[in-house]
Amino acid sequence: MAQTLEQALADFSPGLPFAVALSGGADSTALLLACARRWPGQVRAVHIHHGLQAAADDFERHCRVLCLALQVPLVVRRVQARHAPGQSPEDAARQARYASLAEAVLNDWPEVRDVALAQHADDQVETLLIALSRGAGLPGLASMPAHWQRLGLHWHRPCLAMPSLALRQWLQRQGQSWIEDPSNTNESFTRNRIRARILPVLAETLPAFRETFSRSAAHAAQAQEVLDEVAAQDLALVGVPPRIQALQQLSRARQSLVLRHWLRQHHAATPSTAQLHELLDQLAACTTRGHRLHIKVGQGFMAREAQRLVWHSTAAQS
Numbered sequence: 001m002a003q004t005l006e007q008a009l010a011d012f013s014p015g016l017p018f019a020v021a022l023s024g025g026a027d028s029t030a031l032l033l034a035c036a037r038r039w040p041g042q043v044r045a046v047h048i049h050h051g052l053q054a055a056a057d058d059f060e061r062h063c064r065v066l067c068l069a070l071q072v073p074l075v076v077r078r079v080q081a082r083h084a085p086g087q088s089p090e091d092a093a094r095q096a097r098y099a100s101l102a103e104a105v106l107n108d109w110p111e112v113r114d115v116a117l118a119q120h121a122d123d124q125v126e127t128l129l130i131a132l133s134r135g136a137g138l139p140g141l142a143s144m145p146a147h148w149q150r151l152g153l154h155w156h157r158p159c160l161a162m163p164s165l166a167l168r169q170w171l172q173r174q175g176q177s178w179i180e181d182p183s184n185t186n187e188s189f190t191r192n193r194i195r196a197r198i199l200p201v202l203a204e205t206l207p208a209f210r211e212t213f214s215r216s217a218a219h220a221a222q223a224q225e226v227l228d229e230v231a232a233q234d235l236a237l238v239g240v241p242p243r244i245q246a247l248q249q250l251s252r253a254r255q256s257l258v259l260r261h262w263l264r265q266h267h268a269a270t271p272s273t274a275q276l277h278e279l280l281d282q283l284a285a286c287t288t289r290g291h292r293l294h295i296k297v298g299q300g301f302m303a304r305e306a307q308r309l310v311w312h313s314t315a316a317q318s
Contacts, residue, residue: 242259
């Protein structure tokens with residue numbers, strides 16, 4: 001059974017004071033209003049103005065009016081997110097949004113260390129389905145965590161068990177308006193097609209799909225935590241950068257695991273499945289001192305230097 005907003009906040013224990021990421025849409029409007037009522041005087045708001053659509057100014061105006069009425073301090077940041085080659089505009093905007101949110105909180109409210117985001121159960125299902133469509137592994141299937149640390153802050157998603165409709169119905173009962181994002185009806189975006197076409201069918205066929213899908217994502221996240229621990233232990237054994245001979249003592253599956261972990265933790269690089277398979281094949285063939293290795297991995301390349309694997313960024317050379 002889906003939570004109510006009051007139940008969701010009863011399970012939410014942020015450090016005080018804390019900030020809410022406020023877009024001006026229904027979800028974040030509901031979250032800010034409920035938080036301001038539950039923790040009066042302890043809530044701050046940050047609005048990120050992307051300038052990506054004509055309605056952006058309407059979102060900002062709504063946020064200013066709402067925060068003035070609630071007596072919630074508001075900071076507005078403007079960002080222009082440019083996507084790199086091969087990166088989607090949505091991913092670029094998301095990364096720019098998080099960076100700008102963190103910068104605003106840390107600069108304007110140094111006493112704040114917690115940020116609440118308004119993603120809900122429908123967002124979680126959409127994220128899981130997109131991950132499945134891309135053939136993602138456990139990190140992708142784990143979808144969105146309810147709590148994590150990044151950029152010096154604690155991030156929270158207290159509404160992950162609530163359907164979008166429940167948030168909108170709650171707002172209507174409060175007599176509170178919001179700004180509707182016109183891009184939500186643009187079905188050129190995969191997430192919008194899932195929302196418009198797939199979620200209604202799932203609701204009819206599998207009425208409890210939000211709860212069961214969320215539970216599967218939580219199981220994947222728990223399994224990934226165990227694998228991260230194993231990868232960290234293996235990386236301590238093979239060294240940084242990894243020693244080829246030490247890697248070869250591991251099974252192919254653990255080689256894959258530790259190499260992904262090393263690249264992610266030390267180089268913020270993510271190899272594709274094809275790149276990783278080629279790398280593992282080449283690693284198995286490294287049986288002589290003179291064997292050379294040069295494979296594209298992420299936005300860089302992997303090479304053999306002496307008895308170790310090293311990764312070089314091509315972006316740093318351009």
